[in-house]
Amino acid sequence: MxxxxxxxxxxxxxxxxxxxxxxxxxxxxxxxxxxxxxxxxxxxxxxxVLPVVREVEKILAADETLNKEYLPILGLDAFSSAATAMLLGKDSAALVENRAFGVQSLSGTGSLRVGAEFLARVLGSKYFYYSKPTWENHRLVFTNAGFEEGREYRYWSESTRGLDIEGFLEDLRKAPENSIIILHACAHNPTGCDPTQDQWKQIADVMQERKLFPFFDSAYQGFASGDLEKDSWAVRYFVSRGFELLCAQSFAKNFGLYNERVGNLTFVLNDTSYVPQVKSQVTLIVRGMYSNPPSHGARIVAYVLNNPKFYDQWKEHIRTMSxxxxxxxxxxxxxxxxxxxxxxxxxxxxxxxxxxxxxxxxxxxxxxxxxxxxxxxxxxxxxxxxxxxxxxxxxxxxxxxxxxxxx
Structure with a gap:
């Protein structure tokens, strides 16, 4: 043989x-x-299983107008628009000026992968930084997406069992310009230790000075504190400072949709004229990766976020969990x-x-x-x-x- x-x-x-x-x-x-x-x-x-999810599933199952046709490559617009607004706030200047948009992806992991591949292959980014420690999949996802090297920045202090902000800032200052910095929007995984708002301002100062690019990972908005605005403060602050950035959103935790793989990748640009080109390149990446995303979980989230009654019911659920x-x-x-x-x-x-x-x-x-x-x-x-x-x-x-x- x-x-x-x-x-x-x-x-x-x-x-x-x-x-x-x-x-x-x-x-x-x-x-x-x-x-x-x-x-x-x-x-x-x-x-x-969140009661609001059960209720909406019944409504969707009874809707004879729904079918099993493919979604567009960039996903269900009703979902990605609502998810992006939830992250940035409906009155965000980036949304009002049409220089921010969302792409439906395969939960948080898939959103990270699409974003990482765009940064590495389209923008030519070489280095990514992740906190020490971080979620164990960050390094694998970004390395597989084509980055040349992953580096750590100090985060957790064993002695104080808290944030090592001085080490964090020092490592950012040493990072090459245009490096991609993975930041946890809230409820840092695995430490559960987040920067204060004043510390976030220091981080933004250094990143702006060093021309570093933020890539937020938002897996717990609403789930962390029970407050959607509080849990998205860091992302909104960076946008208000004029940063261009990416943010991977997961709806596994805050909707309990773990196996539905519901995610959104938000892009924030500083010039709306570049949006069509960016979308076209993301379209090619998704086409060659998984072609288009699944609809069921996205329809659930879209229905809830776009319906005031169910939206209020869901916010009660996340307060219960947190x-x-x-x-x-x-x-x-x-x-x-x-x-x-x-x-x-x-x-x-x-x-x-x-x-x-x-x-x-x-x-x-x-x-x-x-x-x-x-x-x-x-x-x-x-x-x-x-x-x-x-x-x-x-x-x-x-x-x-x-x-x-x-x-």
Whole structure:
């Protein structure tokens, strides 16, 4: 038999979060806890389909005028227009002057990929910067899109368990002109630690001075704080400063549409005359990548964002989700302090959004899995959605035992 063409293919490393999910599913321990997956869970630890999503799905299913024809290459305009307005604000100068537009993409990841490929292949960008640490997929997406090199900028301080703003700014000052800087719009993943508004202003000052290009990743608008305006403040501020920028939006978390892959890539230009050329090049990128996006999830989001009754109902849902996470942060911190767990645990409640960077090291995180059946990333990141009223004491006791016995 001839040698297989696939004989030299090496085994790729497992993707940690998905490997964790499988290990959790296979675990028969009664009190096991999943703190790895980045998806909302109810107080009972169950997935939640938003009631407004259920209601709109029924309306769409009964609409005989809808069909299964292809969407345009750049997606459903009713969706991308509403998503862009949600991000920038309906009264944004960029929208009023027609120099901002959205492109429907395959959730946040697909939006990042389309944007990254445009920057690398059309604009010739070579370097991208990402925070240390960042979401583990940023580097892979931008490298695969054609960038020559990815570099880190300092972000998280182990000693203070907060933002290293001085290191952040220093690294930006050293970045070559025209470098692409990936910025988390809110609820930084994995740390849950965001710059203050004053710190965002400092970041913008340096980026403007150094001619650096912002690429925002907005995966949690509304989900982080329950307030759509607050969670988009950084993006809107950069636009108000006159930056041209890209922003990848995901509707997985704030609409609970994880498997529908609903995303929007917003472009903000400083001159409307360049919009047709940019759209034409993005059209070619999408055509050669996935041709056009799926419609179901986009129609749900478009229907909600364009209908005042459902829009108000949805905003109640995101307040419900964000407030539950905030409550669990407080409960976990209270439990750890009640147990007199070594260390300062104020960062648990200072952080925001889905994830918390606990401060546990690799050995401690692995100990949490092996001894306590609490599944979390080796970096010490936990998903606060997996913490519930029924397991918060167990999680706190496990952290206490781990911190006490594993150095």
């Amino acid at each position: 001839a040698k297989s063409r696939f004989a030299d293919v090496t085994l790729g490393p497992p993707i940690e979060v998905f490997a964790l999910n499988k290990a959790f599913a296979d675990d028969t321990f009664e009190n096991k806890v999943s703190l790895g997956v980045g998806a909302y869970r109810t107080d009972k630890g169950q997935p939640w 407030s539950r996470i905030i409550e669990m942060r407080k409960a976990l911190r209270d439990a750890l302090e009640r147990l007199s767990t070594p260390g300062d645990w104020s960062h648990i409640t200072a952080q925001i959004g889905m994830f918390s960077y606990t401060g546990l090291n690799t050995a401690q995180s692995e100990h949490m899995i092996k001894k306590h059946h609490i599944y979390m990333l080796r970096s010490g990141r936990i998903s606060m959605c997996g913490v519930t009223p029924s397991n918060v004491e167990y999680v706190a006791q496990a952290i206490h035992e781990t911190i006490t016995n594993v150095k």
